[in-house]
Amino acid sequence: MDMVSFLRRAIAGAISEKFDRELPAEKLQIMPTRTDFEGDFTLVTFPLASALSKAPPQIAEEIGAFLIEKYPEVSAFNVVKGFLNLSLSANFWLRFLEEVEQKDDWGSNSRGEGQKLVIEYCSPNTNKPLHLGHLRNMLLGASCALLQEELGKKVWRVQVINDRGIAICKSMLAWQLFGKGETPENTGIKGDHFVGKWYVAFEKQFMAEYEAWQASEEARAVFAERRKKDQTEKDFFKVFKNEYFNTYSQLGRQAREMLLRWEQGEPDTRALWAQMNGWVYAGFEETFEKLGISFDKNYYESDTYLLGREMVEKGLEKGLFFKAEDGSVQVDLEDVGLGTKVLLRGDGTTLYITQDLGTAHLRYEDFAMDEMTYVVADEQNYHFKVLFELLKRLGEPYADKLYHLSYGMVELPEGKMKSREGTVVDADDLIAEVIAEARKNAEERGGQDELPPEQREEINRKVGLAALKFYLLKVNPAKWMTFNPAESVDLQGQTGPYVQYAYVRIRGLERRIQKEGISLSESVNYEALHPSERALLMGLHQFPSVVEQAALEYDPSHLASHLYQLAKTFNKMWHELPIFSAGDVVARAFRLRLARVVGRTLHRGMALLGIEMPERM
RNA sequence: GGUCCCGUAGCUCAGUGGAUAGAGCAACUGCCUUCUAAGCAGUCGGUCGCAGGUUCGAAUCCUGCCGGGAUCACCA
Secondary structure, eight states: OOHHHHHHHHHHHHHHHHHOOOOOGGGSOEEEOOTTSSOSEEEEOGGGHHHHTSOHHHHHHHHHHHHHHHOTTEEEEEEETTEEEEEEOHHHHHHHHHHHHHOTTTTOOOTTTTOEEEEEEOOOBTTSOOBHHHHHHHHHHHHHHHHHHHTTOEEEEEEEEBOOSHHHHHHHHHHHHHOTTOOHHHHTOOHHHHHHHHHHHHHHHHHHHHHHHHTSHHHHHHHHHHOOTTOOHHHHHHHHHHHHHHHTOHHHHHHHHHHHHHHTTOHHHHHHHHHHHHHHHHHHHHHHHHHTOOOSEEEEHHHHHHHHHHHHHHHHHTTSSEEOTTSOEEEEOGGGTOOEEEEEOTTSOBOHHHHHHHHHHHHHHHHOOSEEEEEEEGGGHHHHHHHHHHHHHTTOTTGGGEEEEEEOOEEBTTBSOOGGGTOOOBHHHHHHHHHHHHHHHHHHHOOOTTSOHHHHHHHHHHHHHHHHHHHHHSSOTTSOEEOOHHHHTOOSSSSHHHHHHHHHHHHHHHHHHHHHTOOOGGGGGOOOOOHHHHHHHHHHHHHHHHHHHHHHTTOHHHHHHHHHHHHHHHHHHHHHSOSTTOSSHHHHHHHHHHHHHHHHHHHHHHHHTTOOOOSOO
16 A cells, blocks of 8 residues: 555545645655654645645645545644645554565565566676676676566676686786696685786786886887977886887787787687686686675677677678778767767777677577666766667667666775775675674674574674675765775664664564564554654655665665665664563554564565675674 | 766765755764663754856756866777
8 A cells, every 4th residue: 555645646636625626646746754743744735836826834724624534544634834744544554564564575566577678787807806896886786686676577687708808818928927837726816816816917027027128228219219398207108108018028929929819719829718717707706606696697708799790790781880991990970979989990800899789789689688787887988878879770679778877986095996006905805804894793792602603604794795785885876985994894873784783683573472472463453653663664665665766766775775764763663662572462563563574674675785684693 | 178977064975846954984971680782862063066047945957167087099
C-alpha cells in the first residue's frame, strides 16, 4: 500500500468536492513531513492558490477538515502557513506493516520487466594490479547491476580487458631478460602483482638506460639542436622521454619488436603473452572473489579489435566514414560538435575506439541486449560520446539505449595517486587493511571470545569489507572523492558497520524470540504509535522509492544514505523504548515485528550495495 | 581557447523548487546492575564561491563572473 498515492487520490477528491475543481492527482505536491513538525505527510498548497483562488492556509484548512471527516485513515492534521501536515492513523500504519511483512521482495518493482541490459565495469590493463580506482569502479558497477535487476531487468555483467599492446610487452620483456625463471608459484607472489613487478622493473631499467644516455655525445647534440628557448636540460629530457623510447632506446626497440612479433602471431611470443596474462587473470580472480564481484563474460581486446576494423570498413563502404589522403579512415562528427576522429590508421591498424566498436557488437551477438551501460571514469566522457554516436550511425539496434555511468576519480588527501611516486593504493592491500582493522577493533572490544576462530574471522571480513564498500558507495558517483585511509577503516558513525550493528541488534532480538517461543500475534490492535516507531515505518515506506531512484539514476549513494538513516532511526528507538522488555505484550509484539521488518530491509538494502551482514559482531 | 564537471560547517559528504540548510568525523559534556555503548543524548561550528535575474518561495532554475578539475592524440 502506497500512502502517498492514497493521499493523492483523497486530496484530489477533496478538491473536486469542496472547490469543484478537477486537478490531476499526480500533480499534487506531497512530501514526508519535516521531523520538527507534527505529521507524516505534507501537502504543499501554495501551487494550488491561483487555481482555487484562495489563500494557501485556508485551502489547507478546508482540505484537512474534509479528509479527517471522510477518511478514518487520516487521524489528525495541522496547518503551518501553506503546509498541510497530515497524520495517518495507527491502524493504517499497522496494515502497512502487515503488507510489508508478507512481501519478501519488498523494494523491487517491475518497471524494467522484459528489458535486457549489458553492464560493463572494471576494465583493467594486464600490466598492473588493481587499485583504489578499480575498487570504486567495481563496487559501483556491481551495485548498479543489482539495482537494475531490482527493476526486473535481465542483466549481464561483463568487463573488457586490455590484454595487448606495448605495456604488457614491457612486462614480458623484463621478465624474459631478468626473470631467471621466477614464477608466481615459486615466489609466492600473487599473479597480477608478479607481472606488475616486471612492468615496474622495465620502467626502472629503462630510466637507468635513459639517464646514462643523457650524458652521451648523441644526447648532447640532440639537446643542443632541439631545446626550446630557456628550456633547462632537465625539462627537455623529461618531455623527450617518449621520443627517446621510440627512436634511441635499446629496451624500447626490443619492446617494440616484441609487439610486432605478437601482432604477427609468432608462437613463442604468443605463448609467453598467454602465460603472463594467465598469471594476471588468476590474480584478478582472487581479488574479485574477495570482493564478491563476478562477471558473466570477459571480453579481451585481442579478440575484438579485428571485428572493430571490419565494422569500420563496412561503415566506409556505406559512406558513413571517409578515407583521408594518408589512407587512414576518419569520421566527421562536426555536426554534433565532436570534431573529426580517426578510426583506422593509414597502415590499417586499429585504435582504442575501433576495438570498442567491435566489443559492443560482439556483445550484441552474444546477448541481443537492448541496453548497454559502461561504468567508466569521467576522464573518458569524450570517448563515450564519440563511441555512442558511431554505434548510432552504424545502426546498432541497442544504440539509442547506451549509457555511460561516468564516475569521478578517487584522490588521496595529498592529491592524485601517481604510480611513479608510489602513491597508488593497491586494492589487495586495502582489503587486507580494512579487515585487519575490524579484527583489531573486535579484539579491543572483546565479546567475540566464545566464538570459534573461523567464525570470528568471517565476521571481521564482513565488517571490514562493509566499511570499505560503504565508504566508497556513499558518495555520489559523479563527484571526485577524497579517499582518507583512516576514515575508510572507521567503524563508527556514517559507515557500513554502523548499519550492520543495527542489524545485529535485531538478529539478537530474533534469537530471543525463537528461544523463548514468543508469539507476535497480539499486536493487531496496537494504537499508541510512538514517534520513533512512526519514523521507522516512514523509513520502510520510502525504501522502494529510494531503491527505484538509485536504480534509475545509477546512484547507489541514495540507497546508502537511506540505509544509514533507517539504522539510525532504529538505534534511536532502541534507546528510547524497551522492545523485548516492554511491559505491554501488545507493544512488545508490535515492536518486535517492526524490528524484524527493519532488519530484513537493512539486509536487503545492503545486499543491493554488495555488502554482507553478520549475525553478530 | 572550445566542451563538460565541480565549488554547502575546520575535514568528508547529504540535500537539485518548499518550512528554521542536515549528517558523520574532529573538539568538548553527559549516559552501560536493564534487549550488544561499533550505541544514544547534547554543546560548538554556515554571507550554500560572488553578483544579478525568474518565482508566492532559490543551496537547488537562468545569465555573467571568480576558483578548481577533466578532455579536445593516427596513446589506451
